[in-house]
Amino acid sequence: MFVYLAKRLGAGVVLLVATVSIVFVMLSLSGANVARTILGGNATEDQVQAKMAELGLDQPIPVQFQQWVLGALRGDLGTSYLTQQEVADAVMQRAGVTLSIVLISIVVSGLLAVVLGVTAAVKRGWVDRLLQVVAVFGTALPGFWVALVLITVFAVTLRWFPATGYVRPDQDLLGWASSLMLPVAAISIAGISGAAMQLRSAMIDLGHREYVRTLRSRAIPPRRLLLIHLLRNAAPAALTVLSLQFVGMLSGAVVVEEIFALPGIGRLAVSSTASGDIPMVMGVVTLMVTMVVIVNLLLDLANAWLNPKVKTR
Amino acid sequence: MNAPTTELLLTRRQHKDSALHRLLRNPLAVISAVIVLVIALLVVFADLFTSISPTATDLSNALQGPSLAHPLGTDEIGRDIWSRLLHGGRLTLAGAALVLAISLVVGGASGLLAGYFAGPIDTVSSWAASLMMALPALVVLLALRAVVGPSILIIMAVFGLLISPMIHQLVRSTVRDVAAEPFVEAAKVSGLSDARILGRHLLRAVRAPLIIQAMMVAGMAVGVQAALNFLGLGSGTVTWGGMLADSFALVYTAPQLMLWPALFLGLMTASLIVLGNALRDALDPRGAPPRVRGRRALLAEVHDTGHGGSLEEVGDEAFLDVRNLTVEYPDPHGGALAVVRGVSLSVREGEVVGLVGESGSGKSQIAFSIAGLLPEVARISGGSIRFRGQQLVGLSRRQARRVLTDGIAYVPQDPIPNLDPSFTIGFQLTEPLRVVRGFSRAAARERAIELLGAVRINDPEKVMRSYPHEISGGMAQRVLIAGALSMDPVLLIADEPTTALDVTVQAEVLDLLRSLQQTRGLAMLLVTHDLGVAADICDRVVVLHQGAVVEAGQIDEVYAAPRAEYTRGLLASTLAEADPREAYESPEGKVVRDA
Numbered sequence: 001m002f003v004y005l006a007k008r009l010g011a012g013v014v015l016l017v018a019t020v021s022i023v024f025v026m027l028s029l030s031g032a033n034v035a036r037t038i039l040g041g042n043a044t045e046d047q048v049q050a051k052m053a054e055l056g057l058d059q060p061i062p063v064q065f066q067q068w069v070l071g072a073l074r075g076d077l078g079t080s081y082l083t084q085q086e087v088a089d090a091v092m093q094r095a096g097v098t099l100s101i102v103l104i105s106i107v108v109s110g111l112l113a114v115v116l117g118v119t120a121a122v123k124r125g126w127v128d129r130l131l132q133v134v135a136v137f138g139t140a141l142p143g144f145w146v147a148l149v150l151i152t153v154f155a156v157t158l159r160w161f162p163a164t165g166y167v168r169p170d171q172d173l174l175g176w177a178s179s180l181m182l183p184v185a186a187i188s189i190a191g192i193s194g195a196a197m198q199l200r201s202a203m204i205d206l207g208h209r210e211y212v213r214t215l216r217s218r219a220i221p222p223r224r225l226l227l228i229h230l231l232r233n234a235a236p237a238a239l240t241v242l243s244l245q246f247v248g249m250l251s252g253a254v255v256v257e258e259i260f261a262l263p264g265i266g267r268l269a270v271s272s273t274a275s276g277d278i279p280m281v282m283g284v285v286t287l288m289v290t291m292v293v294i295v296n297l298l299l300d301l302a303n304a305w306l307n308p309k310v311k312t313r
Numbered sequence: 314m315n316a317p318t319t320e321l322l323l324t325r326r327q328h329k330d331s332a333l334h335r336l337l338r339n340p341l342a343v344i345s346a347v348i349v350l351v352i353a354l355l356v357v358f359a360d361l362f363t364s365i366s367p368t369a370t371d372l373s374n375a376l377q378g379p380s381l382a383h384p385l386g387t388d389e390i391g392r393d394i395w396s397r398l399l400h401g402g403r404l405t406l407a408g409a410a411l412v413l414a415i416s417l418v419v420g421g422a423s424g425l426l427a428g429y430f431a432g433p434i435d436t437v438s439s440w441a442a443s444l445m446m447a448l449p450a451l452v453v454l455l456a457l458r459a460v461v462g463p464s465i466l467i468i469m470a471v472f473g474l475l476i477s478p479m480i481h482q483l484v485r486s487t488v489r490d491v492a493a494e495p496f497v498e499a500a501k502v503s504g505l506s507d508a509r510i511l512g513r514h515l516l517r518a519v520r521a522p523l524i525i526q527a528m529m530v531a532g533m534a535v536g537v538q539a540a541l542n543f544l545g546l547g548s549g550t551v552t553w554g555g556m557l558a559d560s561f562a563l564v565y566t567a568p569q570l571m572l573w574p575a576l577f578l579g580l581m582t583a584s585l586i587v588l589g590n591a592l593r594d595a596l597d598p599r600g601a602p603p604r605v606r607g608r609r610a611l612l613a614e615v616h617d618t619g620h621g622g623s624l625e626e627v628g629d630e631a632f633l634d635v636r637n638l639t640v641e642y643p644d645p646h647g648g649a650l651a652v653v654r655g656v657s658l659s660v661r662e663g664e665v666v667g668l669v670g671e672s673g674s675g676k677s678q679i680a681f682s683i684a685g686l687l688p689e690v691a692r693i694s695g696g697s698i699r700f701r702g703q704q705l706v707g708l709s710r711r712q713a714r715r716v717l718t719d720g721i722a723y724v725p726q727d728p729i730p731n732l733d734p735s736f737t738i739g740f741q742l743t744e745p746l747r748v749v750r751g752f753s754r755a756a757a758r759e760r761a762i763e764l765l766g767a768v769r770i771n772d773p774e775k776v777m778r779s780y781p782h783e784i785s786g787g788m789a790q791r792v793l794i795a796g797a798l799s800m801d802p803v804l805l806i807a808d809e810p811t812t813a814l815d816v817t818v819q820a821e822v823l824d825l826l827r828s829l830q831q832t833r834g835l836a837m838l839l840v841t842h843d844l845g846v847a848a849d850i851c852d853r854v855v856v857l858h859q860g861a862v863v864e865a866g867q868i869d870e871v872y873a874a875p876r877a878e879y880t881r882g883l884l885a886s887t888l889a890e891a892d893p894r895e896a897y898e899s900p901e902g903k904v905v906r907d908a
Contacts, residue, residue: 011440011443011444014444018444019448019453023453023456026456027456027459029460136583136587136590137586139529139586140529140582140583140585140586141579141583142535142539142578143536143540144536144539144540144543145539145578145579145582148561148571148575151564152568152571156564163564209730210730211732211733211734213725213731214732214796215733215741216685217684217686217717217722217723217725217797218717218722218744218745218749218796218800219715219717219745219749219800220744220745220749221749222710229733229736232735232736243447244446247446248449250449250451251449251451251452254451254452254455254544255451255540255543255544258543258544259561269452269455270455270544270545270546273455273458273459274458274545276459284452284455285452285453288452289449292447292448292449293447296447308782309734309780
């Protein structure tokens with residue numbers, strides 16, 4: 001089990017290091033563009049050179065990277081080119097919003113996926129066909145498209161929820177829940193249908209296993225067979241789906257935060273990208289990949305605990 | 314699974330001929346194909362369908378409804394919506410095509426290499442693929458946008474790369490499956506080159522899943538590009554995503570502006586996925602009705618040997634009495650295939666009866682019928698099964714469970730797959746005691762340890778704590794016998810209980826079954842292909858061939874003077890010490906048994 005977890009941790013670190021290095025090198029190669037973006041279209045070549053020197057962009061890339069890594073290890077991700085704000089502060093301030101959207105979405109879609117997937121696998125027939133049709137559309141339609149439709153229906157037409165804006169939970173818990181309702185729905189719809197379909201086929205597949213027949217021969221009630229044995233055996237597959245869902249939901253959060261005007265890191269990613277604020281982009285990428293690594297590690301841990309073959313190794 | 318032989322190849326060819334017909338018969342497929350085609354044509358030949366520039370503004374004509382000049386009306390600064398819609402799709406479709414091409418080339422090539430050559434190439438590329446899958450694509454694309462500026466095609470090319478693991482994994486696993494199939498081995502042995510082997514067989518295997526995956530990728534590409542444009546990160550030209558962003562700003566004042574770009578975008582992505590699903594179904598119509606691919610079973614349908622229940626003398630004292638049992642499975646053509654035809658047999662109290670026949674003879678199906686364990690697709694279409702006078706055919710599942718607790722227990726063939734891999738042996742042994750029979754936790758545990766002792770397991774405590782993957786096959790079979798005993802049975806149905814075990818272990822398990830039968834006075838129905846095993850333990854045998862009884866009688870009589878030609882052959886192969894399992898086990902038979 002420790003070997004397995006060490007391997008997974010190693011993979012996580014490699015992912016983080018590889019992504020951060022590649023993105024850093026890419027961003028640094030465009031140093032001149034960045035200075036020009038900051039200064040505006042009318043800047044002279046001299047002004048651009050001066051700005052690059054000021055930002056340290058005239059240094060060789062390995063030197064820049066070394067400085068950035070040394071800083072990052074101390075928790076210092078540099079300062080924004082534009083607002084002079086500490087990047088670490090800026091991303092951490094906003095991480096809460098993004099995390100609450102994504103984590104709520106993953107819990108909601110996980111629970112609904114289990115209910116729907118199991119129902120479709122057990123009932124088959126029209127329930128199953130309906131789920132399949134819904135799942136096709138759920139996975140096909142882009143998240144921001146779904147978000148726009150949700151806003152048009154539930155915010156503009158029915159006026160049940162606010163279309164945009166964020167309420168902090170410490171100010172107004174109900175308002176917070178209400179402001180997250182549509183964003184969470186927009187992100188979860190694709191996740192629910194995808195995960196439900198995976199769980200459905202895992203359950204149908206497991207239902208044909210020989211041990212199920214043997215358990216039936218011991219007069220184990222069908223409900224128990226389903227909820228204890230099949231669900232338990234489908235869990236590792238479901239966890240894998242969830243980890244991929246989480247990655248997809250982070251991407252989804254970027255767009256959804258922009259649409260619903262939520263102050264999360266996704267929004268920060270969009271604005272710093274558009275303005276060429278390299279330290280901020282680096283900070284966002286680092287934080288997001290770190291989140292992915294941590295969530296994947298937690299899921300690996302759960303998997304190790306659930307899978308006896310890993311647990312007893 | 315081994316390749317089912319001629320029968321499957323034949324049906325495949327028939328399916329291929331009508332793939333297009335099947336597609337055309339599916340209304341969803343036709344509708345989605347038409348939508349994709351119409352939108353693509355409108356977009357590509359935009360200039361034929363509108364003469365107005367998509368960027369020409371006319372503030373005096375802002376927010377007009379549909380008119381002859383502007384078929385879909387105008388937007389907030391008087392631009393023609395129809396023209397913007399058609400021109401706006403160009404970049405989107407070009408981007409989607411680019412993503413599709415790059416992901417197919419990169420993912421396809423790497424998947425092909427990784428799947429066929431395995432080894433280090435596979436390890437490295439699988440690693441790279443899983444790393445890429447763990448990246449939030451949109452965030453990477455945003456970072457890229459900061460570098461390359463508003464050049465949407467470069468960004469889409471990178472997206473093609475990022476999404477290529479989806480294709481890679483699919484191609485890789487398909488190649489591995491195909492490469493493992495016997496005909497590829499055969500082709501290699503006969504000296505065909507690697508490329509020809511792969512080319513011919515792989516294409517057919519990978520075609521259907523690849524189409525649906527490609528459509529999925531195309532749909533995602535359209536969505537991602539629209540999202541980037543919506544975020545204002547695309548090029549300056551008119552796009553669906555950009556139109557949505559513009560109209561979203563006016564969602565309260567002019568919500569109708571969102572309608573058309575949202576409709577085109579939604580229709581396009583949804584139609585791509587629906588079309589992909591439909592194409593897959595048309596090319597590879599598997600999965601619908603479960604099929605029984607038994608060559609022998611198919612033969613059985615053709616010649617009816619006419620043996621009914623007359624061979625078996627059934628006394629009044631019969632404990633288990635099966636008469637004229639017929640079991641059917643649905644066949645691929647919508648009909649039914651009888652795998653058991655008019656079988657009659659009986660077991661008296663405390664008697665051991667052997668049910669002998671080769672794989673596919675229907676013997677396991679008879680065992681399942683008695684124990685109420687037939688798969689849902691199977692149907693008992695005739696006959697009766699009486700256990701201690703009670704009719705078992707036609708019972709509901711709930712009633713059948715009660716019969717199980719009333720004295721019928723089942724021992725399966727292959728021990729390891731018959732234990733739930735996620736739970737300890739202790740849990741699996743105590744579960745029926747606690748849940749079905751109402752034992753307390755402690756009492757159930759005590760009873761389970763006692764049962765493990767009864768099946769001659771030396772260290773029951775340790776086995777109780779073990780998971781199925783930690784114990785040997787012989788040990789697992791003892792555990793399963795203990796599990797059967799936990800039901801306090803009076804009739805034990807053992808389905809090839811020694812076949813999957815090593816030869817030395819076989820003798821031990823057989824010995825155990827015999828002594829349990831004698832000390833507990835169990836009646837036993839022993840399903841086996843091996844007349845030797847039957848001779849060892851049974852009082853009587855019933856010989857099955859192609860789903861029907863060919864001979865039945867006292868074991869020594871059948872052994873000494875077999876009446877049926879088939880029994881003589883079976884006996885000869887046993888006496889010659891040829892392993893009849895090897896001789897008769899066919900892959901098709903396995904499918905029937907496990908169905």
